[in-house]
Amino acid sequence: MNNAEALPANKQTGRAAAPRGPKGSLIMGVMREFNRDMLEFVTRCRDYGDVVHTRFLWIHAFFLYHPNDIESMLVTNAKSYHKPRSFRSPFFYRLAGNGLVTSDGEFWRRQRRLAQPAFHRQRINAYGDVMVQYTQRAMAAWKHGEHRDVARDMARLALEIVVKTLFNSDVSQDADHVGATLSELVKPFASQATLKWILDNRLPTPGHRKYFNEVAEIDRIIFRIIAERRASGYDQGDLLSMLLEAQDEDGTQMNDKQLRDEVITLFVAGHETTALSLAWSWYLLATHPQAEQKFHRELDEVLAGRTPNVSDLPKLKYTEMVAKEAMRLYPPAYAVGREAIEETEIGGFRVPKGTQLFAFQWVTHRDPRYFDEPEAFKPQRWENAEQIPKFAYFPFGAGPRQCIGNYFAMMEIILLLATIGQRFRFSLDPSHKVEVLPALSLRPKNGIKVIVESHKAQS
């Protein structure tokens, strides 16, 4: 990269006023390079330094690669930032509204306070049996020797689990409908830095109209579910009941619009990411026989043929390391963004107000400075987790905006890996090439096609 952009030095301090980085074209900035191959582009940008300055159209962006700077943005100096500009686009806002992922400031703080009890470990543990039962139900149809797309299976299963834990519903057509429509709806978010995205966002194109009609349909269903639940006044043990009952110190509760925003947020944030962690874990196990053997051995030893439950979690250490290592190599949330709400400083550089900052799990999780043999799948590296710099690994983010569903997700991933791994193993379909697609989360482009094999316990 020789087309570097370096802004003039600050006269008072003598240091660079902005970090170096790729300039791109006069009008578009780096939009084209970014869209051509996003993961490759943001990886290549690290060659400019740990803090990189670049531009999309008129929007200035910093890319952060060093754990200290990631910590600064997400934790120690979190007050200088809020969520990035793309979250405030009319398109995104119409879907996610002022939910936990997208809101900021005092409003977010109150919502987080209200939602937190619903994610208390004890409450979440109660969902463990649902997770295992639903998995057993799904597996009942799998046969030795059959070809399946394990990414699709995991997506379906995680969807059923989130619908059950959010709405306590599994037969309701409404919940299925909301699930299917929402999954369709998030597709346009696959690439936000394109002209099509910008146009759809601002003009009444056919894509724009279709999208808004679908969101309106989802709203009608969710508002009806909320009204029915309010009328019944009955705690069904699901997340919706918890959110309905949540009260602030002054006794105020969420109104229907707020509940709707949170339900949609949990739905979107809570199922694709988890399904993808599982899908990538199966892919890595299928392609690493030694790790796979260790995984099965642990399941045979710990469970001895018994159905897993939450009390097994602390004993399923290798399974947990498989999940962590899969999220290192294939982090479902592969980037995290912020916008500077005031002038501030990062890595010794001035950050002008309005700058968009991004850290990429995809890049930092594979940085050879922090991970020995960074491209290798080595679950055992997590036995010495203390040797890994804290902010070199951040699949769930960090600081005040860290994933509220972190424990829920880890529990679901480990329990599903154990429940399935106890009965089956997968080998990769040799005719199928697995490719990475950085959509809203990090997807396998054409799924993960496998051949199912029954697993017999090794005694």
Ligand code: HEM
């Ligand atoms: C493997 C699965 C998951 C991954 C990798 C993941 C990743 C993340 C990340 C990186 C963030 C922080 C974003 C930022 O700082 O801008 C986040 C926030 C969030 N996640 Fe997750 N997540 C997962 C599962 C879940 C689940 C299961 C739920 C809910 C049931 C959930 C709900 C949320 C919510 C509500 C937030 C916003 C929290 C706030 O800002 O207060 N996530 N997630």
